[in-house]
Amino acid sequence: MSVTAASGFAAAGVVAGLKSSGKRDLAIVQNLGPLASAAAVFTTNRCKANPVLWSEQVIADGVVSAIVLNSGGANCYTGARGFQTTHETAETVAERLEISAGDVLVCSTGLIGDQLDLDLLKAGVWDATLALQSAGSDGPDAGLAAAEAIMTTDAKPKEAVQVSPAGWTVGGMAKGAGMLAPGLATMLVVLTTDAPLDSEQLDSALRQATRVTFDRLDSDGCMSTNDTVALLASGAIGVNTDLDEFTAALTEVCRSLAEQLQADAEGASHDIAIEVVNARTEDDAVAVGRSVSRSNLFKAAIFGNDPNWGRVLAAVGTTDAEFDPYAIDVAINGVQVCVAGEPGQPRELVDLTPRAAHVLIDLHAGEATATILTNDLTHDYVHENSAYAS
Template identity: 55%
Template sequence: MRIATDHPRQWLLRSQGVTAPEGFRAAGISAGIKASGKPDLALVFNEGPDYAAAGVFTRNQVTAAPVRWSKQVLTTGRLRAVILNSGGANACTGPGGFQDTHATAEAVAAALSAWGTETGAIEVAVCSTGLIGDRLPMDKLLAGAGEIVHEMAGGLHGGEDAARAIMTTDTVPKQVALHHEVAPDSNWTVGAMAKGAGMMAPALATMLVVLTTDAVADAAALDTALRRAAALTFDRLDIDGATSTNDTVLLLASGASGIAPSQDDLDAAVFAICDDLCAQLQADAEGVTKRVSITVAGARSADDALTAARIIGRDSLVKTALFGSDPNWGRVLAAVGMSPFPLEADRISVSFNGSPVCIDGAGAPGARDVDLSGADIAVLVDLGLGEETATVRTTDLSHAYVEENSAYSS
């Protein structure tokens, strides 16, 4: 085993995903769960030699059966495989829905064992995404679980197939890999795939994310890295304030590189991957026409800054104004005014894309003429109370968002 250097050479590639690290295979197939016949079943398989794993889950109190199952199996700190389906969330499906999740894990374990890798159901996490409230078509899912094991590919193809099979209203598959060269011919890598286009909120999203790494790291190190990264990335992506019943982010380590990065290096790599996935999720959010960052500065505490940024990022009147490219800064003031901590209205200043629109609580010259016609809008609100800052990512509220979410059950 080599110890990673402090300053490895790194490169980030969006053309690669969960099979970029050594020791992982993946597949995506059409199992017939979606009526459209599109790919709907994905498998990520860890070939070892290590099987350490960690996960973070939705904070919603109404949790889907697969979330309850995966939380339970992760108490061991160990996973061999993750099976993911689109076409149904298996949420609000009663005890029968939980039995379906259990049966799915059993079927994957049996198929992997028959394929030559002795696996127990307790080593298989399950993720589901789609409409809440319906039971899954278990005949198709179980048949698919038997079939997908034979489709697993170790190359990049398998990772991309898996990323496509978890899409719902996503328009593009989302994956990324970060390679670290610590010496010639000595690399360690973190790869990942994600789905999620609506229902995103601070407590993640209808966000299914699987990260893989060939680094040597135990479950505690993975858990630390994943929680630190999620708090700064997925937890600060808020598309519409809604929080899914199914949000799951998993990190699996095969140890196949033989390299044990420091906790700092692992933290940095997992953060970089999660941050890039967040940008991809934001850019492909339901109905998005603007990518918006809301930064609140000058707060007394980082918590205050984050709270205020979330309030602005969720405000329907701010979001519709941004959809209309309208520099209506008064709505930002009205939104931040509902912060639950004390403010001084005449100290608040606001800029849009660097142009001041409000200074000390009143309009700046030319504020109504700021050009917001581009796709990226940076809102900066300085509360004038302290030194702390936080940023959330959100989107505008568009006709397309209303259309996607009203025209059919999703």
């Protein structure tokens, strides 16, 4: 189970006809209460899709009763007509569920620059709301159907759950396989909890969780226009909730979803964790890890099973982080290939045939650390993204 694991939520995923594949392409997650508190974070791209512009207004008061998501079109750079489509989609959900349109988040994903078919969207909302009213809309099958409906180039749905000893639950679903880079990575994520938390508490927990998970997923260095991570609380489990404990559980759900996004990245053959240790500051550690993750030379080398640690150091040296360039250590999959800026163990000892690859960079400049998740650069990635719109 994912978004329906927490009490007080129902979900549905249906075929609206927005995708030519005939697969599910519209989902609704409804918060049944008694609370309707919420928080959300969005792409930091200045070029934002219409659903993001709408949802930024909706979340301002911290109240959300439902979220509607579609694949099959991003509804971005579609002008006033596109924003009206978003507005009318929210209005249709509100009418069907007898809630306010101002309490409906809207998310879209797919190709930029194409208008969505409003009639298909409305018909899909009708079918989804009928499904919400049926038995089983709060069960695992309903959660899975919703997770499938938001997929684009994803190979499989992404779901995660954490249950606390106190009895409250955090569940989540995500989509994303390409354009994975901060802010947030190219994703739609819905997180739910039955803990009785208000919107300020949810916002604090969500920003702490995304900062060390989704914001450190950097698969291909490309930032989306539609990224949305929403957290909804029903308060259906009326038990005292420690905010630190909740934040830790939420972070684990986000980490699991981020790792699933990484593992499903378009065409990837290696999942790479770039761990930077002993940095002067956490920001320095993030900057160094991100620079390596965005080096096409490094990513191509990993694809070719070539432990070319010189490409790691070359990327590290482009940052403004504080370190001595000739005191850096680098290990790849446990082999210390560079020690204090000089050759260490023979690179031939590094085994890069497994899918998992770990790069450890020791800056010897402080005590801060950070890990960036990325993937290799493959022929399949180039092929898939050369034909995305065809």
